[in-house]
Amino acid sequence: MPEASFSRGAHHPPTATASTAAASTAAAARGPDGPxxxxxxxxxxxxxxxLPRQRWFAGKGRPVTGFALVSATEILPSPPGGTTPGLLHLLIxxxxxxPPGHRHGFGCGHRRGAAASDCYQILLGVRTTLPPSLAPALIGRPSGGPLDGRTVYEALADPRLASILLERLRVPGRLDPLRFVREPSSAIPSILPPRLMTAEQSNSSVVYGDTFILKLFRRVSPGTNPDLELPLALARTGCTRVPAPAAWFEAAPPPEGPGPRPEPFTLGVLQPYLAGSTDGWQLALDALAVRADFTDAAHALGHATAEVHLAMADALPVSVLRRPQIEHLAAAMxxxxxxxAAAVPALQPYRGALHAAYEDVAALGRTGRTWAAQRIHGDLHLGQALLTAERQWSLIDFEGEPSRPLAERRRPQPPVRDIAGMLRSFDYAAAVGGHDTPQDWAGGMRAAYCAGYAEASGTDPRDEPELLRAHETDKAVYEVLYEARHRPDWLPVPMTAIRRLAAAVR
Incomplete structure (x- = not known):
């Protein structure tokens, strides 16, 4: 049930404020008696x-001034007075x-001076009375409107409603504006007990019987999410390093004026659940705790990363970065x-040397140097790598950095960006794991990882020191800003890297 205001987006006032009950545009969209x-x-x-209390809410620290309804779909109706729970799907x-210091452009999606807006996927359970087991999932009791007097709650916490989602994916079709799709070769059993995972940050995941995992994207935008697009493309090349999507669902947004209809929102992806696997972050910390060797694991992880990069280059378009693109890359960094540096004064003494790292890359571009660009993981670190029960590394979570615009995350980039992210992750593991000489441990793991990558790809990332240093510097700068804002006690970890990287270009 799209609101009339959706076509206006964030350029216009909200259709309902946080303090008033008004949804006139919803009524206009579907009539005075519409749902x-x-x-x-x-x-x-x-x-x-x-909403602001949810871990996946992106706008923390800023007040919510209003809402606009994009769509509302009853996946499972719940008649008033009945005992059957209802399932209501919302895009809001x-x-x-x-945010302070916001820079326009780069796909921010709204004009200067207008309110910023993000579109969120919300699944509401609807009951007359909430059982005690679901009390932590309570959202509240609406006053007025079609749900007057009912209880609404986080639907994913309700096993009955989580099972409804799996059934919709098992039997694909449309429930306007939602579209459920299943890969023809996938076999999805009808009865798999659901379990809501609690460790997610930017999204939500439900595990079904240790067989499948459904990842639901909370902040969504038009366009295919890379966490569907890339694993699907990799599966069709025969790559076994990434779990292949079994099913997914999306929403078709209403038209925005006379131009082309916006691309669908990717809402969720169902993939095999790698039961018995352990992520690389935990494995590294376990090894550090008992002073066990992690070199072979790092080498194998580099090999796996290269295999995935080669498969992505085979499955999807590649391009070449020439002088204009290289200069733009360095300027953005x-x-x-x-x-x-304006937000974190600790960076100020190193600005000149860090800028020089970026300028080294731009200077190479001006001499005619080029680099290949392709689709990449986009946010690769030890936590995104799983060592399966069969002792094989698999890569997961291809969404990229959720804070970046979707168009940017889908853009071809140098593969070294992924490599830099993993190298930074070794630094973090060494620091958190309490190694006596963390830089020595991280240095050994970095060398093993790059050697494994070179063995599989034929290209050693260390042979392009300027490009690798620039991307690692860019990642460390991001980490400094993140830690200063969210985990000040961790700030010394990226600052140690900043000092090392700055010294390397002096």
Whole structure:
């Protein structure tokens, strides 16, 4: 049930504020008696309180000033007075003031001076009375609107409703505007007990019987999410390093004016669950705790990374970065450094040397140097690598950095960006694991990882020191800003890398 305001996006005032129950555009979209009439207005006060508390909410620290309803779909109706829970699927834009220091452009999606807005996927359970076991999932009780007097809650916490999602994926089809798709070769059993995972940050995941895992994207935008696009493309090349999607679902947004219809939102992906696997972060910490060797594991992980990069280059378009693209890449890194240094004074003494690392790359571009660009993982670190029960490394979570615009995450980039992310992860593991000489341990793991990558790809990332250093510097600058804002006690970890990287270009 799209709201009329959706076509206006974030350029216009919200359709319901956090403090008033008003959903006139919903009624206009479907008529005075339509299913959207009054829905958003009755939910707005509840969502304004509940949404900012969720770990996956991206706008923390800024007030929610209003909401606009993109769509509302009853996946499972629940008649008033009945005992059967209902399942209501919502796409809602949460409107907030711009973050301090926000820079326009780069796909921010709204004009200067307008409220920023992100579109969130919310699944509401609807019951007359909430059983005690679901009390922690309570969102509230709407006043007015079609859910007046009912109880709404986080649906994924309800095994009955989580099972409904799996059934919709098992038997594909449309439930306007939702579309459920299943890979023809996938076999999905009808009865698999669901379990909501609690360790997710930017999304939510449900495990079904240790057989499948459904990842639901919370902040969504038009376009195929890389976490569907890339594993699907890799599966069709025969790559076994990445779990292949078994099913997924998406939403078709309403038209935005006379131009082409926006691409569908990717809402969730069902993939095999790698039961018995352990992520690389935990394995590294376990090895550090008992002073066990991790070199062979790092070498094998480098080999696996190269295999995935080669498969992506085979499955998807590649391009060449020439002087204009290289200069733009270096300029973007410099801009991020300046922004971070303005927020974190500890970076200031190193700005000149770090800028020089970026300038070294730009200078090579001006001499005619080129680099290949392709689709990459986008946010690779030890936590995104799983060692399976068969002792094989698999890579997961190809969404990229969720804070970046989707178009940017889908853009071909130098594979060394992924490599730099993993190298930084070894630094973090050494520091958190309490090694006596963390830089020595990390250095050994970095060398083993790059050697494994070179063995599989035929290209050693260390043979391009300027490009590798620039990307590692860019990642470390990002980490400094993140730690300063969220985990100040961890700030020394990236700052140690900043000092090392700055010294390397003096």
């Amino acid at each position: 959207g009439a009054g829905l958003l207005g009755s939910l707005a006060p509840l969502l304004a309180e509940w 834009r949460a409107q907030q003031p711009e 410099s801009e991020r450094l300046d922004s971070a």
